[in-house]
Amino acid sequence: xxxxxxxxLLAALLPFFAVHGTxxxxxxxxxVEWCNPYIDSxxxxxxxxxxxxxxxxxxxxxxxxxxxxxxxxxxxxxxLKDTGADHPRYRPxxxxxxxxxxxxxxxxxxxxxxxxxxxxxIWARQRRIGTALFFSFTYLSQLLLLLQLRRLKPVLAGVFxxxxxIVCVVLIAVGVITLVLDAxxxxxxxxxxxxxEWVLALLLQVNFxxxxxxxxxxxxxxxxxxxxxx
Numbered sequence: 001x002x003x004x005x006x007x008x009l010l011a012a013l014l015p016f017f018a019v020h021g022t023x024x025x026x027x028x029x030x031x032v033e034w035c036n037p038y039i040d041s042x043x044x045x046x047x048x049x050x051x052x053x054x055x056x057x058x059x060x061x062x063x064x065x066x067x068x069x070x071x072x073x074x075x076x077x078x079x080l081k082d083t084g085a086d087h088p089r090y091r092p093x094x095x096x097x098x099x100x101x102x103x104x105x106x107x108x109x110x111x112x113x114x115x116x117x118x119x120x121x122i123w124a125r126q127r128r129i130g131t132a133l134f135f136s137f138t139y140l141s142q143l144l145l146l147l148q149l150r151r152l153k154p155v156l157a158g159v160f161x162x163x164x165x166i167v168c169v170v171l172i173a174v175g176v177i178t179l180v181l182d183a184x185x186x187x188x189x190x191x192x193x194x195x196x197e198w199v200l201a202l203l204l205q206v207n208f209x210x211x212x213x214x215x216x217x218x219x220x221x222x223x224x225x226x227x228x229x230x
């Protein structure tokens with residue numbers, strides 16, 4: 001059997017280092033400002049990977065990230081299906097929805113990364129669609145994972161699952177705040193929108209990292225067998 005916990009760790013850390021590494025390259029070449037994007041809202045994530053040479057690093061890292069994230073959801077699906085098959089609170093529909101949304105989120109990220117840097121309304125629309133699919137469907141997948149963990153694995157519902165719940169609550173709160181601020185003062189919100197984007201992306205990655213620790217606590221329940229089950 002092969003331990004697969006490294007997939008969750010990669011899903012958490014590789015996008016983080018990819019985005020921040022791209023920012024450092026872009027800033028070094030004068031493509032974006034030197035700043036703290038989480039506070040200063042000086043540049044968007046997209047802007048860091050829009051132009052060479054930063055764009056090469058962005059594509060080379062974020063495309064594998066999308067595949068790794070889809071693998072993360074596939075492994076979660078197999079794990080919960082295997083361990084919850086005889087559980088009275090197991091809901092196949094919930095598990096399948098988590099996987100489907102996670103796959104679509106990964107495809108949305110691929111769409112976004114593939115057309116980043118292209119000019120024209122069509123490409124801009126595809127970037128917006130890809131961004132919306134990735135952020136919204138990743139969040140929904142994380143919610144469904146959290147729901148199943150609390151239903152099927154109360155023994156794991158300790159600090160890490162509770163932390164997942166807190167992060168999910170903060171994510172939805174930040175999302176609501178952005179909508180309120182945009183409606184209240186659109187011009188002012190446009191000046192801080194990029195900072196909110198960085199924060200939301202970071203929170204999503206935190207939940208992937210918490211998923212790694214949940215898998216680690218589950219121990220041998222997360223192993224890939226020769227016949228493909230997880």
